[in-house]
Amino acid sequence: MEKMIEAVNVSYIYQTKYQKTKALSEVSCSFERGKVYAITGKSGSGKSTLLSLLAGLDVPTEGTLTVEGEDMRRMNRDAYRLNRASVIYQAFHLFPLLTVMENVMFPMELQHVPAKEAKARAQEYLAKVGLPETLYKKMPGMISGGEQQRVAIARAIAAGGEILLADEPTGNLDSQNEKVIVDLLCRLAHEDNYAVIVVTHNEAVAAAADVVYGMTDGALSVVRG
Amino acid sequence: MAAIRSSLTRLVRTPVKTALFFLLLSFTVALVCVGGSLWKLSRDNLKRFEEIFMTIGTVEQTPERMEQRAVWYANLEDFRYFNRAVYGETISPDVLDFEGAGYLSGPEQRAYYEALPQDYAFWEMEGGLRQFMVVEASPVEDCVPAGPVKMELKRVLYSTYPPNVVYFNLCDHNTKDPQPLYADKTYVMALQDGIAHDWEENGSAATFEYEPLEGPFSTQADSEGKRMPSDLTGNWIAEVTPGFYESKEGQAWLKLCEDCVLRGSKHYTFPVTATEDLNLVMAFYNKQAYLLEGELFSEEDYKQGNRVCLVSAAFARANGFKVGDPLHLALRYANYAATPNIGGGEGRLKADGGIYEPFEESDYTIKGIYDVGVGTMEGGWGYLLERNEVFIPTASIKNSNENNIALYGPMKGYTTAFRIPNGSESIDHYIRLWEAQGVDHVEITFYDGGYSKLEAGLKNMQTMSSVLLMTGIVSAVCIVIFFCHLFVTKQRKQTAIERCLGMTKGQCARSLLAGVLVIALAGSAAGGFAGQFFAGHAAAQMASAETFDTRFSNGEVQFNAEKSEEEMLAESEDGNGAVRSAYLTETDWRMSVVCGGLAFLFTVGLALSGICRNLKEEPLKLLAEAE
Numbered sequence: 006m007e008k009m010i011e012a013v014n015v016s017y018i019y020q021t022k023y024q025k026t027k028a029l030s031e032v033s034c035s036f037e038r039g040k041v042y043a044i045t046g047k048s049g050s051g052k053s054t055l056l057s058l059l060a061g062l063d064v065p066t067e068g069t070l071t072v073e074g075e076d077m078r079r080m081n082r083d084a085y086r087l088n089r090a091s092v093i094y095q096a097f098h099l100f101p102l103l104t105v106m107e108n109v110m111f112p113m114e115l116q117h118v119p120a121k122e123a124k125a126r127a128q129e130y131l132a133k134v135g136l137p138e139t140l141y142k143k144m145p146g147m148i149s150g151g152e153q154q155r156v157a158i159a160r161a162i163a164a165g166g167e168i169l170l171a172d173e174p175t176g177n178l179d180s181q182n183e184k185v186i187v188d189l190l191c192r193l194a195h196e197d198n199y200a201v202i203v204v205t206h207n208e209a210v211a212a213a214a215d216v217v218y219g220m221t222d223g224a225l226s227v228v229r230g
Numbered sequence: 231m232a233a234i235r236s237s238l239t240r241l242v243r244t245p246v247k248t249a250l251f252f253l254l255l256s257f258t259v260a261l262v263c264v265g266g267s268l269w270k271l272s273r274d275n276l277k278r279f280e281e282i283f284m285t286i287g288t289v290e291q292t293p294e295r296m297e298q299r300a301v302w303y304a305n306l307e308d309f310r311y312f313n314r315a316v317y318g319e320t321i322s323p324d325v326l327d328f329e330g331a332g333y334l335s336g337p338e339q340r341a342y343y344e345a346l347p348q349d350y351a352f353w354e355m356e357g358g359l360r361q362f363m364v365v366e367a368s369p370v371e372d373c374v375p376a377g378p379v380k381m382e383l384k385r386v387l388y389s390t391y392p393p394n395v396v397y398f399n400l401c402d403h404n405t406k407d408p409q410p411l412y413a414d415k416t417y418v419m420a421l422q423d424g425i426a427h428d429w430e431e432n433g434s435a436a437t438f439e440y441e442p443l444e445g446p447f448s449t450q451a452d453s454e455g456k457r458m459p460s461d462l463t464g465n466w467i468a469e470v471t472p473g474f475y476e477s478k479e480g481q482a483w484l485k486l487c488e489d490c491v492l493r494g495s496k497h498y499t500f501p502v503t504a505t506e507d508l509n510l511v512m513a514f515y516n517k518q519a520y521l522l523e524g525e526l527f528s529e530e531d532y533k534q535g536n537r538v539c540l541v542s543a544a545f546a547r548a549n550g551f552k553v554g555d556p557l558h559l560a561l562r563y564a565n566y567a568a569t570p571n572i573g574g575g576e577g578r579l580k581a582d583g584g585i586y587e588p589f590e591e592s593d594y595t596i597k598g599i600y601d602v603g604v605g606t607m608e609g610g611w612g613y614l615l616e617r618n619e620v621f622i623p624t625a626s627i628k629n630s631n632e633n634n635i636a637l638y639g640p641m642k643g644y645t646t647a648f649r650i651p652n653g654s655e656s657i658d659h660y661i662r663l664w665e666a667q668g669v670d671h672v673e674i675t676f677y678d679g680g681y682s683k684l685e686a687g688l689k690n691m692q693t694m695s696s697v698l699l700m701t702g703i704v705s706a707v708c709i710v711i712f713f714c715h716l717f718v719t720k721q722r723k724q725t726a727i728e729r730c731l732g733m734t735k736g737q738c739a740r741s742l743l744a745g746v747l748v749i750a751l752a753g754s755a756a757g758g759f760a761g762q763f764f765a766g767h768a769a770a771q772m773a774s775a776e777t778f779d780t781r782f783s784n785g786e787v788q789f790n791a792e793k794s795e796e797e798m799l800a801e802s803e804d805g806n807g808a809v810r811s812a813y814l815t816e817t818d819w820r821m822s823v824v825c826g827g828l829a830f831l832f833t834v835g836l837a838l839s840g841i842c843r844n845l846k847e848e849p850l851k852l853l854a855e856a857e
Contacts, residue, residue, distance in 0.1 A: 060730065062849055087732025094853055098727045102240040112731050114232030164732065172853075 009168065009200045010059060011035040015068035016223075017054050028054040030223040031068065038167060041194045041201045043211040045228065046220030052204040053172060055220070059202060060092050060170050061085045072168075087115055090168040091161030095176035097153040099145040105131065105156050106141040112164040130159040134189055151182025158189060162199070169193060171203040175210055187213045233733060233741035241745040248749060251713040255753030255829065256760060258706035263761020263825040264768065265699030267817040271769055272692040276685065280652055283681035284509055287660070287674045288647045289326065289337065291640035294318045294671065302406040304376055305427050309406075317640045318671060320455055325669045326648060331660060335507035335532075336648030338624070339641050341564035341631070344499040345620070346588060348558055351548040352498060352618045361423040362443065362497055363389035364487050366470055367398075369411040375402040378427045378439045384416055388487040390497045399439035401427055402466075409467075418474075418483050419467040420445050442466035446482035448577040451638035453630075455566070458581035482583045489578045489585045492562075500545070501570030501616050502559055504624040506532055508540075510647040511621070512613045513602065515677065519615055524553035524598030527623055531597070535625030538597040545618040546599045555596045557620070560588035564631045567639025570616035576637035589634045590627050612644035643675060654682040691772060710750075710833045717746050718840035725841075726849035739841045743834070750833035758826030762819055769815040 017029040028051045036042055036059075046052050057063055058070055061082035070077040072085065086092075091112075099108045106127055113123035131141060134155040145153050154174060161169055171190065175183040187210055194201040194215070203210055211217050217229040241248050293315035300309040326337040366385040373379040378399040386393065402408035403424060411417065420443040426436030447464030451457055462482055474480040493499055505511055508526055513519035522543050531538050539557055551557070563586040565576050580586060602615050650656050657676050664674060721742055728738045 057848070062730065083732055083734045085732070086730060092730045096853070098723070098730075098853055100236070100240070100724065100727065102243045103236060107236070107239070111232070111236065114235070115731065115733060115737070117232075160731075 008035040009038050010070070010072050012055075012058075012065075012070050013068055015055075015058065015065040015070055017051075017058060017063070018066045019054075028223055029058070029065070029225075032223070032225040033068075034218060034225055034227075036168075036200045036202055038200050039194055039198045040215040041191055041203065041213065043214035043217045044202065044204045044220060044225075045206065045211050045217060050220040051223040052220050054223075055225070056092070056170055056172055056202070056204050059168075060090055087112065087164060089166040090170060091164055091166050092170045092172065093154070093157045093161050093174050094171075095173035097145070097150070097157045097177075099153055099156055099160070101145055104142050104144060105136070105148065108145065108156055109159045109163050112160060116164065127159070127163060130163050131156070133162075134159045135185070149182070150177050151179070151185060154178060154182070154186050155189065158186070158193075162193065162197075167199055169199045169201045171201065171205075173205055173207075174203060175205070175207055183207070183209065233728070233737045234744040237741045237744040238748065241748065247713075247716060248745075251709070251717070251749050252753045252756070254709045255706070255713070255750065255833070256757040258702050258709055259754050259757025259826055259829045260760040260764060261698055261702030262706055262829065263702075263758055263822045264765045265695045265697070265702050266825050267761065267765035267821045268695035268768060269692055269699055270821055271765070271815075271817055272688045272695060276688050276692075279681060279684055279688070283652055283679045283684075284334075284515070284649060285652045285657065285676060285678040285681060286336075286510055286515055286647050286649045287676045288512070288643035289323070289339075289641045290643045290646070290673045290675070291317060291321050292671045292673050302404050304401055304403045304405075305425075305430070320638065320640050321669070321672055322455065323641055323646055325667065325672065328663060328667055330663050331648075332650055332656070334649040334651060336510055337646065338506050338510060338648070339566055339646040340503060340505055340510070340569075341566045341635075342501045342503040342568075342570045342619075343561040343564050343590075343627075343631075344586075344636075345502045346492060346560040346562060347494045347496065347499055348560070350500070350545075352496065352500060352545065361390050361393070362421075362490070363387075363393060364418065364420050364483065364490065365389070365393070366416050366418050367400075368416050369400075369413050370397065371413050372410065373413075374410045375400050375408050376405075377401055378437055379411065381411075387418070387483070388490040399427075399437055401439050401441055403427075403441040416470045417467050418470050418480075420486070421466075444577075446479075446486045446577075446579050446583065448579045448581045448583070449575070449637045450577065450579075450581040451566075451635045453632035453635070455635075455638035457638070460577075460581040460583075462577070462579060462581075462583060464577070478583065482579060485579055485583055485585050492585065499562065500618045500620065501573070502539075502561060502620045502622055503570065504622050504627055506624050507649060508621060509649060511615075512644060512647075512677075513615050514600075516679075518603045519600050520603070522599045522601045524596070526598055527621075532623045532625060535623055535628070537592055537594045537626050538623065539594040540598045540600050540621040541596055542615065542617060542619055543599055543601040545620070546596070548618075551596055551599070553596055553599060556593045557596055558591075558593050559620070559622070560591040561627065561631075561634075562586040562588050563634040563636035565637045566635065566645065567637045568642075569612050569614075569644045570619050571614045572612050572644075573616070575639075578636075580633075586634050586636060589631055590629045594622060594626070610644075612642060641672070652678060652681045653685050657682070687772075706829055707832070710829070710836055713749075714746065714833065714836045714840050717749075718742050718837050718844065722844045722847055723853065725844040726847065726853050729845075729849040730853070735845050738845060739838075742841050742844070743837055746833060746837040750830050750837075754826040754830040754833070757829065758822040761825060762817060762822040765817040765822075766815070769817055772815070 012032055012034050015029055015032040016027065019026040019028055032055060044052050044055065058065055061077060064078045100111065103111065109127035109130055110123045113126060136152060136155050140148050140152060145156065175186050178186060190201050190203065191213055193199045203214065205211060219226050219228040295316050297314050297316045299312045299314045301312060303310055323337050323339040364387040365383055367381040367383050370380040370382055378401045381398055381400045383393060383396055383398060421440040422443045424439055424441030427439055429436045443466060444464045445466045445468065447462045448460040449457065461478065468479055468483065475484060490497060508514040527538065530536065541551055541557065568575055650660055725738050725742065728741060
């Protein structure tokens, strides 16, 4: 299968006024559509930094990171995040003052999708993540953590991208909701052909992944391929 | 648009926070506007009053003691007693020249000059021209003129009009034991038409008599004001012996007559007052004298000594003068001791017995015609103007008057004045410095037309408005900082989410700024309007609490001591009797615009600064921290 994202000898150095910290060290890896990738490792091992680079929030200090052959340094990374890659978080990070429906519609509004169409598509995505219609007009704070994460996933896929990046997506969920979310992510990869990359400590999540990378002190290795 | 819409949606969904920010911002902006507007208004009012009012000080040398003077009245055969001020050494106005006095004009001890009458017509005194004459006469029989004695007129040396009599009655009215007169002798004497000796008993049927006037004498002073020694005694009578008119005494009598001739048929010279500032003349200061036509002197007239003059309406009417006409002034001598309205006191001859020839003679241009309101002035006759009095700038007299000072005397409130900046602080400062000079027997009285009282009120208002302004500014800054923190800095997480969702930095900035802009604009505008309203209301309250009618100050209403204030107002040109406040009450709407605008810009600036800081944060790291 064609490589969706490819990192070659990627290093990343956090530079402050007083010190330099090498967060990633010559990481090479690739991600394909239709697969779930898990990146595991201890806190501070560089998982989130890698995710940040994959999301186009920054560029590698050294090495190259390409998306479908296009160098991340030369691409419009705002457009990349808007149209191709979405991130979901452990703490869901929904807009607390927008309704469930408005949260999901938000990326589409940024893409200038007409309101009617955006609404219809939002309903479709919310249905896809299994959220009852009665919750559409609720504020995020009024629904459970599992429901919020499903809304976050619906918002992520609403942009119509093909890369789904998840940073500890089940960290705040009970085991029942954890399973629902993991199933949902797997379904998005296997049925809808998303490249799903999950940073996690959770062994169950890692177990559900197609490929597992391990990170230690900024270095990446294949645990299960 | 999506970013802005969601920003506004969020605003609507936090109504308490939004309303609180709006209300507090409006309130503080209103405070700033009220404070600013009132501060500006009080400053403008002070500036306006500064132009309307002026502060002058009049200076008076106080007597060392009072003395009772007995004057014999022949008709009463008794003395009448009068109090007379006895001054010590005349104090020079130079004592007023001390460092830090800060004069705007003066100090000046004004002189008035006797000007030759030329052929001008003058307003004449009621009762017509008095008779003044210098004659040679002999008593019909030996006598003592303690009462009316019959005299035979031998020769008229000078008379304001012909006596047309051979015999006349004479009484040395104010001398208890007058010297005897002998029928075989001829006397030269200065006489004026006097009262009838038996007026009280016989009324209009009383016998008309002449009484003595001073003979030749001199009060000439040198340039330092010291009286010059003179042999002239001032005796009203002298025996005419052969060769008398060749003697020094006889020559003096002839010079006295020469002086009379110079005064012309009406025996009058008109007074010309020289001043550095008309406002130092009390009648002009308190607007009893006011401009009828033309202009007052300009600063340049005073500085350059332009030959321009102001004439009285009475004098102008008598001669048909118009503004711009020339007036020939031949100044003979100066009198520093009195004003023309009191006049006199000076000897007519110089210390050496000569007459005062004009020392300055030139054509002046009439720049303005003034008139004088009816009535007396506080302070007495000295402060009133003479009906034919002419004013000229002091510097227009190019020649020195040092040899033509006919009388010098102590500083009087009506001759000596200065002007200092307005305000109680200025007066207090002056008084402190003056007291430090340690000069005795000089009294200074300040006139400010009520400025100090108005100034105190306005300064209170300015202080209060400053407090309001500062409170408003501090409150506005605190509130804006607090709410920018809530609406911007605390929204770092939202910015991070938006960045992760693919919003550009510009979109994120607009998203945050839109809400703040809306509230800041609404709050600043509402505050500005409210501030303008309340400032106007407060200003109106202030004006209604204290009124001051400028029509008296600017001469629109003619002063008349014999009429009530209402009557004077009713007679004025627009005399509807309504009192107009001198206070400016119109608040400047631009102040509200500026205050509101600054509050808005400050809010936007602070928000932008917060937004920039937000955008510098690395989104994923920030969101990870949030977890």
